[in-house]
Amino acid sequence: MIVGKxxxxxxxxxxxxxxxxxxxxxxxxVIFTVIGKTFLKADVNQRKIIFKEQxxxxxxxxxxxxxxxxxEKEGLDEDIVLETFAMLLPNEDTEKxxxxxxxxxxxxxxIGHNAEEKKIYLE
Numbered sequence: 001m002i003v004g005k006x007x008x009x010x011x012x013x014x015x016x017x018x019x020x021x022x023x024x025x026x027x028x029x030v031i032f033t034v035i036g037k038t039f040l041k042a043d044v045n046q047r048k049i050i051f052k053e054q055x056x057x058x059x060x061x062x063x064x065x066x067x068x069x070x071x072e073k074e075g076l077d078e079d080i081v082l083e084t085f086a087m088l089l090p091n092e093d094t095e096k097x098x099x100x101x102x103x104x105x106x107x108x109x110x111i112g113h114n115a116e117e118k119k120i121y122l123e
Contacts, residue, residue: 110122
């Protein structure tokens with residue numbers, strides 16, 4: 001199947017979908033799971049709920065939301081999150097991981113980000 005994207009972009013989307021349990025990837029196939037099919041059929045608000053439920057199953061989101069719950073009401077400094085990523089994911093681009101955390105957290109209405117103050121907070 002041709003999707004009009006380069007192979008690397010397609011693989012990143014598939015990896016993300018697999019992390020969120022939206023697809024399984026046996027051999028060279030990409031197969032939607034029950035939750036993936038439910039997500040596709042859902043309206044925007046239902047998708048956000050499903051997405052939030054799925055990201056909360058990821059250890060990194062559990063860790064960051066726990067840190068946010070224990071922290072200040074004003075939020076958590078970006079630097080603390082970046083240091084946490086550097087310790088937990090030393091071979092990854094921490095800035096890219098942070099951007100993904102914020103993007104996914106915003107979409108799932110779980111995490112907000114104040115770029116001026118360089119803080120993240122729980123929605």
